[in-house]
Amino acid sequence: MTTVLTEDSFTQTSAxxxxxxxxxxxxxxxxxxxxxxxxGLCKGDICVPVPAGQEAEFVADGSVNLxxxxxxMGKTAxxxxxxxxxxxxxxxxTRNNALLSLQAPDFTLPxxxxxxxxxxxxxxxxxxxxxxxxx
Amino acid sequence: MxxxxxxxxxxxxxxxxxxxxxxxxxxxxEAAPSYVTLIDQHHLLSSLYNMVNVPQAVWxxxxxxxxRPVESGGSIDILREFDFEAGGFKPEAQARAGAAKAAYxxxxxxxxxxxxxSKFVFTPEQARAHVSATSDDxxxxxxxxxxxxxxxxxxxxxxxEALFAECRVLHPDSWNIFRQxxxxxxxGIAAGEDFWNKVMALGDKQYYAxxxxxxxx
Numbered sequence: 001m002t003t004v005l006t007e008d009s010f011t012q013t014s015a016x017x018x019x020x021x022x023x024x025x026x027x028x029x030x031x032x033x034x035x036x037x038x039x040g041l042c043k044g045d046i047c048v049p050v051p052a053g054q055e056a057e058f059v060a061d062g063s064v065n066l067x068x069x070x071x072x073m074g075k076t077a078x079x080x081x082x083x084x085x086x087x088x089x090x091x092x093x094t095r096n097n098a099l100l101s102l103q104a105p106d107f108t109l110p111x112x113x114x115x116x117x118x119x120x121x122x123x124x125x126x127x128x129x130x131x132x133x134x135x
Numbered sequence: 136m137x138x139x140x141x142x143x144x145x146x147x148x149x150x151x152x153x154x155x156x157x158x159x160x161x162x163x164x165e166a167a168p169s170y171v172t173l174i175d176q177h178h179l180l181s182s183l184y185n186m187v188n189v190p191q192a193v194w195x196x197x198x199x200x201x202x203r204p205v206e207s208g209g210s211i212d213i214l215r216e217f218d219f220e221a222g223g224f225k226p227e228a229q230a231r232a233g234a235a236k237a238a239y240x241x242x243x244x245x246x247x248x249x250x251x252x253s254k255f256v257f258t259p260e261q262a263r264a265h266v267s268a269t270s271d272d273x274x275x276x277x278x279x280x281x282x283x284x285x286x287x288x289x290x291x292x293x294x295x296e297a298l299f300a301e302c303r304v305l306h307p308d309s310w311n312i313f314r315q316x317x318x319x320x321x322x323g324i325a326a327g328e329d330f331w332n333k334v335m336a337l338g339d340k341q342y343y344a345x346x347x348x349x350x351x352x
Binding site for chain 2: 003005007076077078079080081085086087088089090091092095096099100102103104105106107109110111112117119120122123124125126127128129130131132133134135
């Protein structure tokens with residue numbers, strides 16, 4: 001079992017823990033929304049082809065090396081020492097482009113009673129987003 | 136600070152950047168705020184908005200556009216004016232900090248009342264010029280921090296601590312990462328020797344970046 005975390009999801013997969021993140025394509029889709037197609041790894045209108053000459057490092061025996069794909073796409077992948085928990089994050093270029101668009105990144109977080117709230121729930125209001133901490 | 140700001144179509148979302156919800160809860164219970172108060176245990180906002188300290192604020196208009204990107208809210212950098220012998224900030228520093236809070240609160244009120252017509256709203260060009268860029272190392276620090284928080288919650292403390300140490304190296308400008316993961320005093324404040332050593336080593340850098348706003352000291 002390997003746990004795959006993203007900024008907004010938590011997925012238990014059947015992948016073997018290790019240096020790579022070799023996953024069943026259906027589990028890749030469940031964890032990330034990206035789908036393996038003949039043209040590459042796809043989400044919406046975007047398809048990222050497997051780099052020529054490196055096919056065996058990205059797709060083999062019906063499995064996808066999601067860690068390789070993720071970093072190949074300019075995103076951030078990191079794992080626990082045993083490779084049993086992975087975090088798949090966004091890349092700097094995508095994040096910078098998002099910030100420069102000035103569209104406030106949406107998020108969903110709980111209040112202190114556990115109820116979830118999203119920034120987008122407050123559309124049509126001006127919002128002062130302000131952080132603090134006990135420390 | 137912002138309790139006095141009230142206007143139709145205006146909301147404050149206050150977010151505690153606390154890995155331990157129980158450390159933050161007493162503050163919320165005591166303040167009993169009328170606005171929305173959320174908890175961000177994995178510091179998601181640090182990653183999404185490129186935040187590095189608390190408090191930091193973002194002004195977001197009715198269409199979800201940032202009209203003032205991340206800034207230090209009403210806080211200014213007076214840390215190095217702490218008088219260790221007296222056990223408090225020097226009076227002139229306290230006065231400047233008070234003036235900054237007051238000026239920022241007035242600006243927020245103005246925006247709450249006047250929206251896009253407030254003189255404190257940036258044009259899109261100005262707003263973009265105030266966005267600070269993130270980097271691959273910073274994004275990796277956020278990823279390792281979030282992974283570390285997961286492992287810490289699962290009881291894998293040593294692994295988590297090793298990741299947090301990497302985070303502090305990858306993103307040395309993040310006080311959010313440093314203060315969350317460094318040693319705390321008995322009352323839970325990250326203001327021990329390591330903290331003050333890091334503050335004193337800032338050199339020309341600021342603990343709170345200056346806020347580009349009319350009326351701010």
